[in-house]
């Protein structure tokens with residue numbers, strides 16, 4: 001009956017019908033909330049859920065007197081998205097880089113050697129590393145003050161997690177009070193997991209009670225920990241392994257190994273299979289031993305983690321983007337499963353690239369059902385000779401997206417034909433061309449291909465960019481189709497079409513209001529987010545930040561890009577010199593700004609938005625903050641990379657070549673032409689010692 005009612009436009013509902021439908025919606029939405037929050041097993045997509053909520057809002061907006069007590073709009077207390085309060089991590093919870101082979105591991109260690117100069121010059125110094133099992137559970141951060149458990153959070157996005165203190169309190173292995181002498185503030189990080197034996201028992205109980213069956217122990221642990229009712233968590237025998245720290249008021253160890261021993265002393269469970277290794281061979285032996293023991297362990301592991309043992313070295317090595325330079329995960333080989341390649345689809349991205357993807361007979365790999373997988377590009381399809389109807393091998397390693405790795409030729413149907421990439425865009429029909437030297441075939445219609453335009457707008461409104469609530473993929477697609485949004489700037493003109501929005505199926509006054517408020521809230525935007533949103537080829541979040549940090553304001557960047565169009569100009573050199581920007585990137589960036597169509601769109605956006613200048617992260621108090629520094633020649637005490645990272649941490653800009661804007665040129669042994677150029681330009685030069693004194697480390 002509800003489906004029938006839902007087909008009626010809100011404006012045409014009678015009062016009785018509205019009353020019935022609100023009752024239906026209240027029940028239905030509550031069921032989905034429960035499935036999502038309590039069982040971690042949503043049965044409908046987020047988009048469909050949103051449709052239900054919007055329909056409910058729209059009906060209520062027309063019949064305010066019919067709003068029920070149990071209406072989803074009347075529920076207070078529960079946060080709409082997560083259901084838990086948020087906790088900001090004082091020290092971010094980062095992830096780990098991966099290696100999958102001995103060669104990759106050797107490269108990783110060589111990188112550490114290069115970075116710590118004393119190791120590169122003296123190969124006899126061993127790098128001790130602690131090898132720890134990589135537990136496949138959920139990472140948590142536990143905060144203790146004066147030895148008492150205060151609060152606990154999930155990892156979330158690494159910066160902000162969910163407050164699951166009440167649930168963590170039900171886990172016996174999470175100590176409530178620590179023993180011995182403990183730092184005043186101590187955040188311990190570790191993995192909550194459900195033992196395999198308990199996982200099997202839990203699923204038996206769930207089956208008997210006709211409740212949800214969990215796919216694997218990790219999902220079961222997640223489902224158990226993210227319960228809004230801690231009484232349910234308490235019934236699940238979750239356990240803990242502690243292995244790292246967040247905020248600490250006082251250092252109590254000099255090595256990773258000592259720290260793990262401290263953790264044990266304070267009362268935390270620490271995995272028994274940890275080892276100190278001092279060579280690649282040792283690490284590989286530890287890895288193989290763990291691999292052989294894997295099946296017999298009562299907890300899931302997905303590899304090993306190696307961490308530099310000396311904490312002073314960990315500090316110096318620091319982080320690259322979101323992963324430490326001093327630790328790496330060595331994953332076990334991915335699970336592989338056979339299935340049928342039913343079809344090859346083509347996706348058109350925001351830069352017009354045509355990407356082939358596999359449409360598969362659904363299979364479970366590594367605990368999830370896979371029905372689509374990327375095929376990367378035209379060459380990959382040709383090289384592996386994927387044909388529709390083939391039996392293929394699909395693999396999924398940890399959280400990596402599924403891949404089709406191989407074709408079983410002997411099982412190929414006789415009539416299977418080689419796949420040919422379309423020569424026209426499957427969306428707009430324009431020629432799709434592959435230029436020499438490029439791996440990608442692109443739709444040539446950059447200006448009006450709907451797929452490109454829609455993908456660009458989706459990207460523009462997405463989380464790392466304008467982050468406009470209520471403007472997800474489906475909404476952008478339908479607004480585009482109806483001509484409400486044709487370019488990113490149109491988003492900021494939507495308010496002029498409020499009436500048209502209100503007339504849309506499933507959109508009521510309230511949802512229109514919410515969307516428009518969400519849009520207004522983003523009319524002012526930080527420079528780096530704006531840049532990321534533009535979808536300049538090769539420019540993602542990290543590069544956008546580099547550009548913002550260098551040029552500080554959007555008008556300054558535009559002017560510089562205008563000047564950089566001249567080959568060999570100082571402006572071009574300046575862009576190319578930014579640490580992390582190479583020639584091909586520089587060309588793409590300059591190319592983007594020089595295109596007339598883009599220039600019009602940028603003018604349009606600048607007229608509608610306030611683009612905030614880049615704000616330097618909490619001004620570092622240092623004599624080199626804001627200065628531009630160039631290093632040249634071989635340094636004695638630190639590697640070039642460590643010197644650069646240190647300078648950047650102190651707020652300096654590190655450039656690759658000397659110009660008028662250079663404040664200091666630091667000269668090591670065998671310096672070349674840069675010293676000469678500095679002398680010509682009157683740039684201050686420093687020896688390595690002078691540099692160290694300047695930054696207070698000499």
Ligand code: IVH
Pocket residue numbers: 094095096132133134135136137138139191243244305324327329
């Ligand atoms: S250390 C900055 N040690 O793996 C480094 N992580 O892929 C912090 N994990 O988010 C992580 N066992 O949830 C570390 N012995 C171990 C681990 C471990 C499992 C998880 C952790 C982390 C993820 C990274």
